[in-house]
């Protein structure tokens with residue numbers, strides 16, 4: 001899928017006078033037609049090699065799929081687009097330019113004079129076009145049929161996804177081998193070799209490891225930026241309002257005139273251009289949001305005036321009486337009242353919310369650079385698992401609910417994920433599943449196989465086959481005790497692996513507490529959930545481990561705090577206990593003297609769901 005494209009016009013002439021650019025808009029129109037879903041960026045820059053290189057690199061770093069340039073490919077000394085492009089690309093695609101030249105030669109021998117280059121930097125395809133509208137039109141026709149496919153290949157999309165589905169869901173005889181020996185079942189450890197760490201230490205490990213994530217950026221429209229972490233500081237380029245504006249429907253006056261009768265010289269409604277200055281003794285009828293005439297320094301709302309004289313037909317107000325002497329600046333929003341010029345509208349690291357997006361829209365910003373989150377892959381493990389779409393279950397089988405639940409949970413919090421299917425409980429198949437997922441993603445979230453059974457192979461496979469570092473392999477928490485966080489090097493890149501327990505509630509709670517935290521921290525945001533103090537609506541039995549109990553909050557007008565209700569058995573397999581809940585109660589571990597909390601006890605609650613849904 002082509003998400004973002006840039007069209008760069010490279011021309012000294014067009015840079016000085018944008019209206020002279022005809023090839024850029026033509027190219028932009030072709031792109032819109034071919035990739036209607038894509039976010040399109042257009043800029044005009046001069047024939048300066050340094051600037052061209054800088055802009056090309058910027059668009060590649062922000063993960064654009066395609067960058068098309070027009071101009072600067074000829075023979076004059078200022079034509080440096082090919083040199084700049086060659087300096088930026090890592091792999092050339094000469095076939096593209098060859099095809100364009102061959103096609104153009106059929107139309108004009110001048111095509112011999114184009115030095116255009118095409119190539120790839122990281123995941124971005126860059127293609128140079130000549131600088132005239134006619135040439136761009138002819139050249140685009142040539143490359144149009146291959147562009148979507150070229151971009152898919154660069155992303156490695158088609159090939160990889162089918163590899164996964166063939167290999168993992170249908171083909172059990174895969175080629176991978178494993179260093180994990182499962183033959184000596186009787187000799188397996190009878191105690192977990194993994195130390196059980198405290199929750200605070202697990203969070204610390206996630207925060208430390210994930211904050212190393214290398215900053216990756218992408219340009220999105222301000223609307224697509226909702227919930228994303230901003231990677232640039234944007235300032236107000238103009239004051240808001242850009243003119244002195246009325247706050248009320250009334251009369252713009254000179255405050256020095258005090259109370260008394262005024263001649264109504266004119267009327268200004270919102271959007272009307274400012275009129276000639278007001279003189280002493282005059283006023284102008286104005287609407288909320290209208291530009292004040294020069295000379296006026298206050299507005300008197302219509303309720304504080306009286307009509308003195310009007311034209312016979314009632315269509316014109318001639319005189320009004322100002323009943324109360326106005327103060328200077330009364331009901332006036334001066335230039336920059338809401339937003340002075342230069343104000344920081346959004347700052348690096350902030351999360352875009354609807355109000356900030358509204359402000360950016362008002363300030364004329366259409367796009368914003370945001371942090372790109374790590375790519376996430378989801379993998380289920382288990383011999384007992386069938387696809388959710390399977391109508392009939394085999395004996396002792398169940399449908400895989402974790403993948404679907406995790407996919408939508410991540411989506412709810414703004415993260416896409418790649419579905420990597422189900423791996424069976426054998427070391428080679430788990431190796432194959434993990435390897436396929438790590439090829440596509442930075443973060444792998446898998447479920448199942450992390451506890452003490454002979455089919456619980458995730459930790460040994462990670463250690464022995466992926467040479468992984470386990471940051472933790474057990475956490476003192478319920479549910480989620482065997483939750484595992486590991487990192488490893490795979491194909492030259494650092495990968496992050498959350499191996500969550502298979503029990504659906506454990507997977508759900510661990511995804512909320514660790515995975516979403518990790519993705520937020522990777523984007524430079526705060527990882528945790530807001531914490532409230534709430535009262536238990538009923539007594540709660542305490543577990544030897546600190547427990548994250550799923551509960552629904554109710555807000556009562558006549559009570560001092562929200563009340564939390566848990567929904568039936570909190571067993572790790574019973575996902576019904578999480579349905580309709582919006583908080584995780586942080587219940588303390590039981591002690592010999594405290595085994596149970598009474599109804600009304602105050603406990604901390606992490607707000608993981610929307611409060612407005614259920615309260």
Ligand SMILES: Nc1nc2c(c(=O)[nH]1)N[C@H]1C(S)=C(S)[C@@H](COP(=O)(O)OP(=O)(O)OC[C@H]3O[C@@H](n4cnc5c(N)ncnc54)[C@H](O)[C@@H]3O)O[C@H]1N2
Nearest residue numbers: 380382400401402448449450451452456481501502503506
């Ligand atoms: N001897 C011990 N046994 C267990 C311990 C322990 O400390 N000692 N820990 C328990 C705890 S706590 C948990 S949590 C689970 C963790 O289990 P695993 O991560 O090893 O997961 P599996 O054994 O593969 O499956 C557990 C359970 O979940 C169901 N499951 C698995 N995947 C899915 C899925 N994708 N969709 C729906 N349901 C799934 C699976 O069928 C099992 O019922 O271990 C305890 N045991």
Ligand code: MOO
Nearest residue numbers: 479480481506572
């Ligand atoms: O830790 Mo497990 O998730 O309690 O059942």
Ligand SMILES: [Mg+2]
Nearest residue numbers: 449451453456
């Ligand atoms: Mg198990």
